Amino acid sequence: MRDLPFVQDPNLLSGFEHAEDAGVYKISDDLALVQTxxxxxxxxxxxxxxxxxxxxxxxxxxxxxGAKPLTAxxxxxxxxxxxxxxxxxxxxxxxxDKMREAGTLLxxxxxxxxxxxxxGLSVTGIVHPDKVLFNHGAKVxxxxxxxxxxxxxxxxxxxxVEEASDExxxxxxxxxxxxxKKASELMVEGGDVHxxxxxxxxxxxxxxxxxxxxxxxGLRVNSEAVPVFEGVRELMETGFxxxxxxxxxxxxxxxxxxxxxxxxxxxxLLFDPQTAGGLFFSLSxxxxxxxxxKMRATGIGDAAIVGEVVKDHPGKIFVF
Ligand code: CO
Ligand code: CO
Numbered sequence: 001m002r003d004l005p006f007v008q009d010p011n012l013l014s015g016f017e018h019a020e021d022a023g024v025y026k027i028s029d030d031l032a033l034v035q036t037x038x039x040x041x042x043x044x045x046x047x048x049x050x051x052x053x054x055x056x057x058x059x060x061x062x063x064x065x066g067a068k069p070l071t072a073x074x075x076x077x078x079x080x081x082x083x084x085x086x087x088x089x090x091x092x093x094x095x096x097d098k099m100r101e102a103g104t105l106l107x108x109x110x111x112x113x114x115x116x117x118x119x120g121l122s123v124t125g126i127v128h129p130d131k132v133l134f135n136h137g138a139k140v141x142x143x144x145x146x147x148x149x150x151x152x153x154x155x156x157x158x159x160x161v162e163e164a165s166d167e168x169x170x171x172x173x174x175x176x177x178x179x180x181k182k183a184s185e186l187m188v189e190g191g192d193v194h195x196x197x198x199x200x201x202x203x204x205x206x207x208x209x210x211x212x213x214x215x216x217x218g219l220r221v222n223s224e225a226v227p228v229f230e231g232v233r234e235l236m237e238t239g240f241x242x243x244x245x246x247x248x249x250x251x252x253x254x255x256x257x258x259x260x261x262x263x264x265x266x267x268x269l270l271f272d273p274q275t276a277g278g279l280f281f282s283l284s285x286x287x288x289x290x291x292x293x294k295m296r297a298t299g300i301g302d303a304a305i306v307g308e309v310v311k312d313h314p315g316k317i318f319v320f
Pocket of ligand 2: 021037038061200
């Protein structure tokens with residue numbers, strides 16, 4: 001995309017440059033539009049649950065900008081000639097369920113015939129132009145907070161071959177269909193957040209690398225503090241590893257310094273592609289403990305401080 005002749009506009013607050021979660025366009029001194037689009041093929045068997053997860057994944061990019069999602073449009077691909085229409089209905093019902101929870105109004109959509117189901121949303125949100133949370137801007141002395149456990153890619157891989165336990169399936173579906181709404185509200189309310197993104201396809205370290213790319217700070221990540229779904233280690237040791245994990249690792253390995261105190265399986269897990277993962281944000285060190293405690297008290301039980309921002313090794317992440 002970089003070579004294409006994009007038109008510049010002083011009101012464009014976030015475009016392609018930094019792999020932001022959403023585009024932001026200022027329309028007045030106190031209002032900016034936040035727009036994102038996301039759709040994909042089913043990650044779970046149940047159509048209603050898939051609809052929920054796809055909608056959450058799209059809505060979460062608005063929350064990652066510190067914004068509020070206002071309206072959404074459906075994007076649907078469906079094999080209308082060969083598949084039961086009720087399946088499509090259930091997918092859409094799942095999406096609507098999450099839009100309702102987010103306080104987001106469905107205002108339209110578009111569907112095309114396709115060989116396989118795909119579903120997602122285009123979402124429009126609003127934010128004050130001075131309150132946009134970009135995925136860069138972390139400051140030395142900040143603490144890093146992650147709000148959901150890692151391992152959805154690994155558990156989803158095990159689910160496909162029916163090797164995940166009922167308990168694991170329940171856990172991971174609950175996480176993937178959970179909006180980052182409350183987490184985002186608490187984060188914004190807590191103040192002094194310098195950078196934020198959500199953890200999705202590039203994995204925890206992939207998105208963490210985006211946060212410091214080309215900047216003058218580095219990160220230190222305490223692998224022991226990173227929340228992980230139960231049983232993930234065993235699934236990894238049995239070989240349930242999605243291809244995307246190694247692609248993510250190859251792509252970013254030059255930016256990461258691993259210490260022996262971080263076990264190999266856990267290091268690999270930090271590259272596991274996540275679906276509808278948690279918020280990952282950098283905020284003043286003195287505010288972090290309070291925010292994490294508030295999150296844990298309101299049902300975001302896995303929220304944790306997982307590292308800090310340092311002036312050493314700029315652009316790189318030290319994992320211990
Ligand atoms: Co995102
Ligand atoms: Co996205």
